[in-house]
Amino acid sequence: MSDLKKQIIEQLNLQDIKPEDIGDDQPLFVDGLGLDSIDALELIVLLQQHYKIKLSNAEDGPKVFKSVRTIAEYITAHQNQVA
Amino acid sequence: MFIRSTGVISAQHSFGNVPFLENPVEYNTNRLTCIEPDYKDIIDPKMIRRMSRIIRMGVAAAIGCLREGNTDVPDAIVTGTAYGCLQDTDVFLSKMVEQNEELLTPTAFIQSTHNTIGAQIGLMLKSNRYNNAFVHRGFSFESAMLDGMLLLMENAAGNVLVGAIDELTDHSFAILERFGLYKKNPVTNTALYSTNTRGSIAGEGSAFFLLAKEHTAGDYAKLDGMHTFYKPASIVESEEQVKLFLESHSIDINDIDLIITGRNGDTTHDAVYNQLNRGIFNGITTAGYKHLCGEYPTAVSFALWLAANCIKQNVIPSSLHSTSNTGKDIKRVLVYNHYQDIHHSLLLLSAC
Amino acid sequence: MSAPVFIAGIGTISAIGKNVAESMDAFRNGKAGMEAMRYLDSVHKNQLPVAEVKCSNEELAALAGLPAHISRTALLSAIAAKEALKDAAIDQLSSLKVGFISANTVGGMDKTENFFRSFLADNKKGKLKNVVHHECGSITELVADKLGVKHFISTISTACSSSANAIFFGARMIKQQMLDVAIAGGADALTKFTLNGFNTLMILDSEYCRPFDESRKGLNLGEGAAYVVLVSERIAKQLAKKPYCTLSGYCNANDAYHQTASSPDGIGSFLAMEGAMKMAGLQPSDIDYINLHGTGTQNNDIAEGTAIKRLFAPVYPKMSSTKSFTGHTLGASGSIEAVFSAMSIQQGIIYPNLRFQNQMKELPFTPQTTYIDNITVKHVLSNSFGFGGNCSSLLFSKI
Numbered sequence: 118m119s120d121l122k123k124q125i126i127e128q129l130n131l132q133d134i135k136p137e138d139i140g141d142d143q144p145l146f147v148d149g150l151g152l153d154s155i156d157a158l159e160l161i162v163l164l165q166q167h168y169k170i171k172l173s174n175a176e177d178g179p180k181v182f183k184s185v186r187t188i189a190e191y192i193t194a195h196q197n198q199v200a
Numbered sequence: 201m202f203i204r205s206t207g208v209i210s211a212q213h214s215f216g217n218v219p220f221l222e223n224p225v226e227y228n229t230n231r232l233t234c235i236e237p238d239y240k241d242i243i244d245p246k247m248i249r250r251m252s253r254i255i256r257m258g259v260a261a262a263i264g265c266l267r268e269g270n271t272d273v274p275d276a277i278v279t280g281t282a283y284g285c286l287q288d289t290d291v292f293l294s295k296m297v298e299q300n301e302e303l304l305t306p307t308a309f310i311q312s313t314h315n316t317i318g319a320q321i322g323l324m325l326k327s328n329r330y331n332n333a334f335v336h337r338g339f340s341f342e343s344a345m346l347d348g349m350l351l352l353m354e355n356a357a358g359n360v361l362v363g364a365i366d367e368l369t370d371h372s373f374a375i376l377e378r379f380g381l382y383k384k385n386p387v388t389n390t391a392l393y394s395t396n397t398r399g400s401i402a403g404e405g406s407a408f409f410l411l412a413k414e415h416t417a418g419d420y421a422k423l424d425g426m427h428t429f430y431k432p433a434s435i436v437e438s439e440e441q442v443k444l445f446l447e448s449h450s451i452d453i454n455d456i457d458l459i460i461t462g463r464n465g466d467t468t469h470d471a472v473y474n475q476l477n478r479g480i481f482n483g484i485t486t487a488g489y490k491h492l493c494g495e496y497p498t499a500v501s502f503a504l505w506l507a508a509n510c511i512k513q514n515v516i517p518s519s520l521h522s523t524s525n526t527g528k529d530i531k532r533v534l535v536y537n538h539y540q541d542i543h544h545s546l547l548l549l550s551a552c
Numbered sequence: 553m554s555a556p557v558f559i560a561g562i563g564t565i566s567a568i569g570k571n572v573a574e575s576m577d578a579f580r581n582g583k584a585g586m587e588a589m590r591y592l593d594s595v596h597k598n599q600l601p602v603a604e605v606k607c608s609n610e611e612l613a614a615l616a617g618l619p620a621h622i623s624r625t626a627l628l629s630a631i632a633a634k635e636a637l638k639d640a641a642i643d644q645l646s647s648l649k650v651g652f653i654s655a656n657t658v659g660g661m662d663k664t665e666n667f668f669r670s671f672l673a674d675n676k677k678g679k680l681k682n683v684v685h686h687e688c689g690s691i692t693e694l695v696a697d698k699l700g701v702k703h704f705i706s707t708i709s710t711a712c713s714s715s716a717n718a719i720f721f722g723a724r725m726i727k728q729q730m731l732d733v734a735i736a737g738g739a740d741a742l743t744k745f746t747l748n749g750f751n752t753l754m755i756l757d758s759e760y761c762r763p764f765d766e767s768r769k770g771l772n773l774g775e776g777a778a779y780v781v782l783v784s785e786r787i788a789k790q791l792a793k794k795p796y797c798t799l800s801g802y803c804n805a806n807d808a809y810h811q812t813a814s815s816p817d818g819i820g821s822f823l824a825m826e827g828a829m830k831m832a833g834l835q836p837s838d839i840d841y842i843n844l845h846g847t848g849t850q851n852n853d854i855a856e857g858t859a860i861k862r863l864f865a866p867v868y869p870k871m872s873s874t875k876s877f878t879g880h881t882l883g884a885s886g887s888i889e890a891v892f893s894a895m896s897i898q899q900g901i902i903y904p905n906l907r908f909q910n911q912m913k914e915l916p917f918t919p920q921t922t923y924i925d926n927i928t929v930k931h932v933l934s935n936s937f938g939f940g941g942n943c944s945s946l947l948f949s950k951i
Contacts, residue, residue, distance in 0.1 A: 130249045151246050154813055155306055158752060162305045166544075175754040277806075282687055282711070296669050296748050301595045309749035309810055310939065313657065314709035319940025322806045328823055329944055331806040334715055335659075336707040337689035343706040350724050374675045375683055430702050432760065542693075 118191050125185070128163045129156050141186045146179070157182055164188075170195045201352050201552060203420040204359065206411040207265030208505045209234050210493045211403060215264060216223035220509050223491065224519035227389045230382045231373055231402040232494035237262075247324065250307055252287040257406040258317035258323065262363055265408035266325075274410060275357035276330035278347045279316050280340035282315040282366045282497030283285065285334035286372050305313040317365055330357065340364060340541025341498040342428045347413075349426065352413045363408035363499035373402055381495070383465070390521070392465035403494015404488060407501035409508075416552055420508035421533075422552040425449055430546045435472045438544060439480055442536065445546045457483055457530045458510060460503050462537030463488040464495040470490045476536070477523075487522035498544055500537040507533040509550050514551075557723040558788040558795035559780045559948070561640025563632040564891045565879045566776030570615065572634050576895060577901050584877045585859070586760045586772050592742045599699030600756050602742055603774030603879025619697060623685050624775075627693040628884075631737035632777035633695055637735060640781035641793060648732040648787070651704035651721045654692040654779075655714030657883040659754035659925060661687035662743045666698035668687050691739070704731060709883065711803075712845075714738050716886030716946055719780060720802035735785060737887030746878030747773055747881065761848035761880075763873035764857065764919045766910035769781030771847040774879025778887035780894065796894040799947035800931070801834070802825025807941030813851050818859030820943035821845070821899065825863055830947040834931060839869045841902055843934040844888045846873025847880050855914040856935060869933075870915040870924075872905035878884060886936035886944065893932040893948045900927045 122136035125145075126147045129152065139150065146152045157178040170192060172181065181191045201437060208214040211232035212225055225235070234257060238304035244258045251259065260281070262327040266274065277353045291308040310316075315333035322331045334343035337477065341364035376382065383399040392401060411423065427445045445452060459481055461473045477486060506520070510530045516522045535547040556662035565571065567585020568578035577587070585603040587692075605612070611626060613620035633652070638662035638844055642648070663682040671678035681783030685691060692707040704725070706717045709939075715738025722734030742745075750756050752771060788795050796941065805827060814820065831835065858866070874892050881888055895901060905919035930950045936942045 132245065154809065155250075155310065155811065158251045158754060161754075162303055162752075166303055186225050227882050282689065284688075292749065293665065293668050293745060294672055296744060297665070297672055301744065301748050304748050304752045304811075306749070307751035309752055312627075312749075313711050313939050315711055315938070315940045315942055316811075318710075319806070319811065319942065322808050322941060323811070326808050328806050328808050328819060331709050331710070332721075332804060333708065333942075335688040335709040336692065336704060336705065337687050339689065339706060343708075346706075347721065350728060353728060354724065371671075371675070375671070375680075378676070378680060379684070428704075430696075430705055527607075 118185055119187055122185055124163055124167055128159050139185060142184045144183060145182055168192050201423050202412045202415050203423055203508045204266050204412040205259040205269030206505050206508060208455045209261045210405040210502055212492050219270045219517045221517040229386045234404055252285060252311060254285050254365055255320060259320050261408045262296055262361060264375055265410055269410040271397045273325045273327045273361050274361040276351050276360040277321050277482040278332045278344045278360060278362050279318040280292060280334045280344035280498055281314060281366055282337045282340045282351040283366055285312050285316050286367055288370045290369055290371050327410060332527055338497045338543025341501045342545045345443055346427055350425040356497045358411055359412040361408060361410055364501035365406045366404055366498045368402055368404045389491045393463055394469060398466055400466045402493035403496045403499060404504055405493050406540040407505050411509050419552055421511040421549040424548040424550055426547050431542055432544060435475050438472050439476060442480060444464055447487055449548060453480055456534045458482050458490055458516060458533045459486040460507055464490045485522050485524045488522040497539050503535045503537055504547060507535050511549055511551050555727060555780055556798040557726050559784050559797050559894050560783045560791055560795045561636045561781035562891045563635025563639060564778035564888050565605055565628055565632050565940045566881060566888055567774050568877050569599030571832035583856040584906055586879055594744050599758055601760060601772055603772055604742060605775055622694060623691055624662050624667045624741035625656055625739050628699050628741055628777035628807040629654060629691060633699060633735055633779045635682045635712050636779040636781050642733060645867060650698040650733045651725060651731040652701040652732055653706050653718045653884045655708045655718040656688050656691055656740050657709055657711060657714060657742055657747055659691050659743045662741055665744050699805050705873040710942040711940055712882050713886055713936040713938040713942045713944040714718050714883035716936035717804060718888060718892055719946060722782050723799050725909040728780055732784055734778050734782040736782055738883045740775060740881055740883040741772060742904050743751040746874050755849045761874050762849040762907045763905060764844035764912060765908050766855050768853060770849050772879040774881040776881045776884045776886060776888055778891045780838055781888055796899040797948045797950055801828035801832030801947035804944045807943055809941060812875050812939050814855030818855035820886045820941050821856050821937055822859035822862055824943040828947040832947045838866045839931050840929045840933045841896055842869055842875040843893050845935040845937045846875055852912060857912060861915060870902045870920045872903050872920045874903050876906035888948055893934045896928050896932050897948055897950050899930050902924045905913050
């Protein structure tokens with residue numbers, strides 16, 4: 118999950134935030150890290166780029182991108198599917 | 201109408217509470233770059249992470265201007281930019297070409313739109329009021345000013361934040377250089393007007409002004425008028441336009457204490473100023489300004505800042521290298537600028 | 553100050569026609585302009601339908617009287633502006649103070665895209681003629697020079713509300729007697745830049761768009777241009793032909809909610825519509841037709857619909873999104889829809905909102921689904937909203 122955190126920080130240009138600052142279950146949007154809908158779209162591309170996972174329905178975004186853990190779980194589930 | 205406050209980021213120390221051009225920065229180059237402030241106490245870190253350089257410079261200059269004018273939210277926000285957010289455009293376009301239209305992300309695209317800076321200012325101020333953006337090359341700033349002046353004339357606004365923003369990127373510099381806009385070799389900026397060669401020095405900048413309908417103590421100057429003309433057929437036509445402009449304000453050229461011209465060191469572009477100096481401007485103190493900020497389509501916004509400061513502080517800074525400096529009061533300043541001999545504009549300011 | 557400004561001429565080109573007459577035929581026949589991509593060369597060719605003007609650049613150049621190598625946006629702009637000016641048929645135009653105020657969102661990007669391919673490999677490469685008209689203002693100048701307009705020219709770019717703002721800027725200059733005549737509107741050609749940009753936002757529908765439908769999935773991009781010729785009352789009186797209508801109100805407001813998304817309550821849209829009606833001295837019940845911004849995205853239609861509900865409840869005027877025909881033509885959409893609004897008033901037409909089936913569950917109203925003509929249409933409100941929260945509404949009234 119720390120790789121994933123690094124990727125998120127890089128993709129979203131989260132200045133002054135280190136991977137260890139982001140809790141595994143910390144909400145990423147609104148009250149948590151303060152991400153918004155544009156960031157969600159950036160994260161969709163991140164999944165495609167690094168994990169070859171295509172989230173075709175943008176409406177699934179809020180569920181998948183709730184926290185780093187939910188993203189990691191989504192990646193694991195879908196990578197297995199491909200394999 | 202009056203210029204209440206200013207916020208300017210340029211190749212000179214012009215932002216914040218700094219003495220007016222007392223320590224001019226000298227350059228030996230054909231490309232001037234803005235001196236950027238520390239943005240931390242100006243822009244919310246949550247917003248800044250997405251902002252490219254021009255957006256930061258635009259938003260910071262706007263906020264600086266509003267703070268100086270003790271105004272939280274202006275009645276309207278109007279911006280002018282010739283090139284818009286080049287860096288964001290460049291990022292999206294390059295990735296699109298390199299990645300063959302695949303795996304693109306939205307941030308750069310969203311921020312490439314020409315109204316981004318005005319919109320970001322509106323968003324930061326949570327202002328639902330009038331917001332407009334002009335993008336007409338060397339008339340971008342003048343168009344924005346005209347919109348602001350119209351709003352005041354219509355009583356649709358009591359004050360308007362008007363600004364101009366243009367940035368240079370490595371790519372835009374390389375392209376514009378190929379068009380022959382800039383000098384082939386580095387020049388000392390203070391010697392820009394005596395090179396006797398083609399081309400100018402590249403520049404960029406962000407300049408915001410709070411225009412107000414009513415006079416308040418502390419205002420910089422009164423904005424008497426503005427006039428633009430497009431592609432004059434000859435220098436004679438330009439001279440005619442200057443005369444008509446002065447007539448329309450019922451003043452004589454001898455009423456002008458300082459003329460700031462847009463000479464840029466390109467022999468072809470400066471021909472009109474040279475001829476006017478021998479003609480209608482003869483005997484009046486004149487000064488150039490593009491040695492300080494470089495040449496760019498909205499550079500005239502820097503000249504407006506200069507003119508406003510010369511009047512407010514009643515001084516012609518030595519770094520302007522004016523033709524004379526008699527020490528007489530600076531009560532009225534005329535700015536005459538053209539960009540590429542296509543976009544000509546006149547601005548008239550007076551003490552208030 | 554409150555002297556009316558008249559619309560004396562109109563011109564448009566879009567996916568549904570190369571001029572006003574062809575566009576009106578398309579409405580009558582219910583023929584939308586979306587198809588598979590033919591002229592734009594993109595890898596998304598078979599996935600994303602677009603509403604292209606059905607002409608090659610060479611064909612457009614012939615209509616425009618301009619060279620075919622310049623930006624398609626300039627070609628579209630010149631064709632529509634020439635039609636509008638010819639339609640207005642103003643005598644001795646050269647003796648009047650004429651302004652050309654145009655809008656676009658990406659200037660000569662269609663050419664810059666080609667330039668960049670070579671330039672990125674080597675910055676000494678790439679044909680300069682492909683980037684010389686990159687700037688938005690440069691497109692305006694190509695057309696102004698073609699029309700012979702010199703007195704005043706300017707360009708506005710506020711994303712999808714650009715040309716609505718251009719139209720009312722022209723009207724304001726006429727009211728201040730800075731201009732006698734303003735040719736105002738906008739143009740945008742499809743480019744890979746905008747297509748891919750909107751695609752990253754995941755708001756492009758892979759089927760034909762369904763504005764204000766519960767099942768809507770996004771917008772279809774389109775291209776086109778349109779201009780209105782605005783004149784002062786003094787000029788209007790001298791014209792041989794009766795003007796189409798007046799521009800009786802306008803308002804620019806900002807949503808100030810998010811960079812791209814509209815606020816849930818559509819505060820920007822609400823303020824723009826309310827401001828335009830207030831300027832014209834009209835009540836919501838006076839409005840006969842709303843030409844919706846209606847892009848077909850989840851977000852726009854709920855925000856715009858909520859603002860309409862707040863302003864108009866409980867009685868709603870007829871309304872439709874003509875983007876169901878033309879696609880979303882971005883910087884041109886405000887002026888294209890202004891031309892349709894002028895025709896709505898002059899001919900008593902209400903345009904259908906194509907492909908509408910299911911009412912949105914949040915809204916108590918539905919758009920007009922059939923073509924109506926020969927009715928009296930006195931006041932038309934036209935909405936144009938864009939990125940950056942820029943919201944503008946124009947109000948047109950019968951003379």
